[in-house]
Amino acid sequence: MDEPQKRRVALKVLGATLGASAFAYAMAPVRKWAAGLSVDQFLQRHYRELTKEELAPILRRLEAKAKADYGRDVVIRDPDPLEGAEFGYALNLSVCIGCRKCAEACHVENNHDRTTNNSYIRVLEMEQGSFDMERGDATYEHAVPAPGKYYLPVQCQQCDNAPCVTVCPVQATWKEPDGIVVVDYDWCIGCRYCEAACPYHARRFNWQKPEIPAEEINPDQSYLSNRVRPQGVVEKCHFCLHRTRVGRNPACLEACPTGARVFGNLADPSSDIRWVLENRRVYVLKEELGTHPRFFYFFEK
Amino acid sequence: MGGVQRNLVALLLAALAAGCNRPQQPRRFGPAPSASAYPVTTNQPPRLVSVGTGESDARGEELRVPCVTCHSMRDKATVPESTAELKEFHVGMTFAHGGLSCASCHRGGQPPTLGLADGRAVPTSEAMQLCAQCHGPQFRGYLRSAHGGGRGHWDLSRGPREKNHCVDCHDPHVPKFQPSTPVLPPRDRGVTQQTKEASHG
Amino acid sequence: MTPQRHAVDYPRFLLRMALLSFEGTWRFYVWMTVLSAIALVGANAWAHQLAEGMALTGMTDHVSWGLYIANFTFGVGLAAGAVMMVIPAYLYDDHEMHDVVILGELLAIAAIVVCLLFIVVDMGRPDRFWHILPGVGRFNWPVSMLTWDVLVLNGYLLINLHIAGYLIYTRYLGERPAKRWYLPFVFLSIAWAISIHSVTAFLYAGLGGRPFWNSALLAPRFIASAFVSGPAFVILLLQLVRSTTTFKIGEGPIRTLSSVFRVTILVNLFMFGSEVFTELYSGGAHSASAKYLFVGLHGKTALVPWIWSALALNLASALFAHAPWPEGRRLAMLNLACVAAFAGVWIEKGMGLIIPGFVPSTLHEVVEYVPSAVEWKITAGIWAVGLMVLTLAIKLALPVLSGEVRARGAAGE
CATH class of the missing domain: 1.20.5 (Single alpha-helices involved in coiled-coils or other helix-helix interfaces)
Known part of the structure; x- marks a missing residue:
């Protein structure tokens, strides 16, 4: 050379x-x-491929991680859907006053990021005489109910023909036997195709790690619902399945000061929700899209 | 296409089919909801036993007078037509409840009771019946938890439910739901002043 | 030839190519260094995005896709557009085109690499990439259009890698490529090119909740605009290669591609116009996105300058490509038309198509999207990587194809 x-x-x-x-x-x-990543987490299989025995150590690991990340002892369970139960939700537009107490209850119950006031519920202030959301507003801060307005809270409609489930490339979101569309936060790849597909703005992406003070964390958690979500995955309303699958009402229902919300078992002909569907004027949002929501809006008179 | 290519395509399709039908665990179920075992109760507002006089005692606490002071000793049979006729107690009470008069609900007599439109008397603990005679749709909704709200279980085989009383939300004399400031304004990414201006612009 | 021979020859070929990729003129070094620097800025921005979360982007729950998916969409078009060299070369036996068709295939490879990178940086959890692998993860095929896109894009990448790799390798060995080993793949790649862009259009067109995208014209429009941007890029690339290398490129390919380009630019404008007409003439809630795009909605006008520049660029391009320029200026004006069309389609199909699909949101809230600095850095970085891939691929392929670089003992040396 x-x-x-x-x-x-x-x-x-x-x-x-x-x-x-x-x-x-x-x-x-x-x-x-x-x-923040671990080999166990990396190799973890999809929720629906895990037996209860395989899931148990995962739940313990998630509890330990919650303790390490947020300094709070939490219990993460995995309640099963109830035999024969088909959940439905109805909302009485005649009495909703737009106070957003439901959104707040969701925020607290579901361990949402505190800085963004995140909630699965978005309440639109609508103009009386119009169904046009174009004329609605979600950011109102004046006293409610305001004259000439009515209020339309929107959350996941738990569609029977859910576009979000259809588009997910990895089956990270699916419909449970009781009708709840859930997300495996440990399987989602964060492509946000479901967010583009959802016609109801029901899905939220974790743009950053949620910030919650330890004392504000709700320690009653479940794998498919309100455990603190990791950064970079999509989440959504799950009808508070950690409550509803043990017979309780969703947090948003209990918080509603006017009792506009009716939750129950659609498969039970004697349930309150069935009574509403059979005796009130009911409609669903964007029916023309063929999504078949399980969330109904009704009028009292 | 050669044999190698054919095998390759077959292999790819097989992998694809396998990927789409990964086995999953059979779903387990919790016990089905069964016959109601727990009650549905209605919140009973505390019994009103005294009224304020508008005056305070030496410690600054409101002076209250027990109902029985008047309503046992010198009760007259008649109830005034409107709040304007009240001269001693209940003076200045605001009343905004349709075209009703005091006598639409209150009955004199001993002890004072509430009265239905058909003349029957009902005790204060049954006040809801009074509301129901005009507000049928609301009352029927209330009976099916579609109005009024409460706490507890949707599944009465797993726990009880407690409902609010009409008067928890509606003051019988001024029943209109009072406006309040909404909580938790959206502060999510991108929703700033711009959205507000747009929606009001 | 025996498989044993390839077991020795192929690694040798790869090693030779790797060493060769470090050889070059000072201009090559400067070019690659500049691209590397841009790519590093992008890599650094992506590392920050991973650590801090996608809060560093301008995206929101209202506009949940932004610059990355916009560039992805454009990149798929570029990859599909390269097929406009393959069709004349193989279907119409255009011999001059046949001599340079490898450039189109290499462009397709580089463009697909760009697309895949844009998908990776758009993912919230790239560490979970294996969830989308068929057989290993849970591949939601055939239901999810995104799984179709994974298949067609990677398939297109493999097909083109095979064709280009096979042709280069056999020429390196000094052998005649066996038609049965590449011709079926060439024809497959033609159909496949259409499929990648149709499937990408179906990603959006299949969403009933997004009226702006929910149009049957979307796929044809994608193909038309791909056949604008692809040929436009190749016309410029051919001239660049001709002036910087000794590789012989005739006038034929440029003439053929400019004929294609002149037609597709008009077809694209026509489809654009008919879409705008349908959206705006009928009015109502479904035209809110189009209104936002063209004139703004509720006082929000972030996209208005973008789309009008796209329209101006596309119109100018059509004018430059069709006006009867004197002979001496014709090529210069064609180049100008290509640059304008490339930029015009980039805006129209990127910011002009992806963003208005989200504005107003499905609850009709008007939340605007402006890409953040991190997004611009990552985007620039990815395009830089794409250009590096393209530069290296061309730089390695041409001397082999022209016979300058051969295996030792290869025939025809």
Whole structure:
């Protein structure tokens, strides 16, 4: 090898070394991200492929992680759907006053990020005489009910023909036997196709790690519902399945000061929700899209 | 296409089919909801035993007079037509409940009771019947938990339910639901002043 | 030839190519260094996005896809558009085109790499990529259009890698490529090119809750605009390769591609116009997105300058490509038309198509989207990587195809 050739090789080696170290330096912030990941989590299988025995250690690991990340002892359970139960929800537009207490209850119950006031419920202030959401407003802050307005709370409609379930490329979201559309937060890849597909703005993405003070965390949690979600995955209303699957009412229903909300078992002909569907003027949102919601709106008179 | 390619395509399709039909565990179920074992109760507002006089005692606490002070000793048979006729107690009471008069609900007599439109008397604990005679749709909704709200279980085989009373939300004399400031305004990403201006613009 | 021979020759070929990719003129070094620097800025921005979360982007729950998916969509068009070289070369036996068709295939490879990178950076959890692998994860095929897109994009990448790799490798060995090993794949790639862009259009068109996308014209429009941006890029690329290498490129391919380009630019404008007419003439709630795009909605006008620039660029491009310029200026004006069309389609199909699908939101809230600095950095970084892939691929392929680089003992040396 002559001198210029040697110099060329040396320059190339130097260039390659510089390039490699520059790349390592550029990617350094990834270390912070990788610190929150674990091999167990990486290899974890889809919820529906796990037996109860396989799920148990996962729940314990998630509890330990909640303790480490948020400094709170929590209990993460996995309540099963109830035999023969088909959940439905109805909302009385005649009495809803738009106070957003339901949204607040959801915020607290479901361990939502505090900085963004996140909630699965969005209440639209609508103009009387119009169904046009274009003329609605979700950010009102004046006293309610305001004259000439009515209020339309919107949350996941738990569609029987759910576009979000259809589009998910990895089956990270599906419909449970009791009609609740759930997300496996440990399986979601965060592509947000479901957010694009949902016609009801029901889905939320974790743009960053949720911030919740330890004392504000609701420790009664479940795998498919209100455990604190990881960064980078999609979440949605799950009809408070950690409550409803043990017979209780959803948090938003209990918080409603006017009793506009009716929750119950659609499969039970004697249930209150069935009475509403049979005796009140009921409609569903965006019926023309063929999503077959399990969430109904009705008028009292 | 050669044999190798054919095998390759077959292999790819097989992998694809396998990927779409991964086995999953059979879903387990909790016990079905069964016959109601727990009661549905109605919140009973505390019994009113005294009225305020509008005056305070030395410690600054409101002076209250027990109902029986008047309504046992010198009760007259008649009830005034409107609040304007009240001269001693209940003075200045606001009343905004349709075209009703005091006598639409209150009956004199001993002890004072409430009275239905057909003349029957009902004790204060049954006040809801009084509301129901005009507000049928609301009352029927209330009976099916579609108006009024409460706490507890949807599944009465797993726990009880407690419902609010009409008067928990509606003051019988001024029943209109009073406006309040909404809580938890949306502050999610992207929703700032711009959205508000737009919706009001 | 025996498989044993390939077991030795193929690694040698790869090693030779790897060493060769570090050889070049000073212009090559400067070009690659600049691209590397941009790519590093992008990599750094992505590392931050991973660590801090996608809160660093301008996206929201209202506009949940942004610059990344916009560029992805455009990139798929670019990859599909490259097929406009393959069709004349193989279907119509255009020999001059046949000599340079490899450039189209390499462009397709680079474009697909760009697309896949844009998908990766758009994912909230790239660590869970294996969930989407068929057989290993839970692949929601055939229901989810996104799984179709995974199949067709990776399939297109493999097909083109095979065709280009096979042709280069056999030429390296000094052998004649066996038709049965690449011709079926070439014809497959033609149909496949249409499929990648149709499937990408169906991703959006299949969403009933998004009236702006929910149009049967979307797939044809995607194909038309792909056949604008693809040929436009290749016309410029051919001239660039001709001026910077010794590779011989005749006038034929540029003439053929400019004929294609002149037609598709008009077809694209026509489809654009008929979409705008349908949206705006009928009015109502379904036209809210189009109104937002073209004139703004409730005083929000972030996209208005974008779409009018896209329209102006596309119209200018059509004018430059069709006006009767004097002979001497014809090529310059064609190049100008190509640049304008490339930029115009990039806006129209990116910011002009993806963003208004989300504005107003499904509850008719008007939340605007503006890409953040992190998004611009990552986007620039990915395009830089794409250009690096393309540069290296062309740089390695041409000397092999022209016979300058051969295996030792290869025939025809």
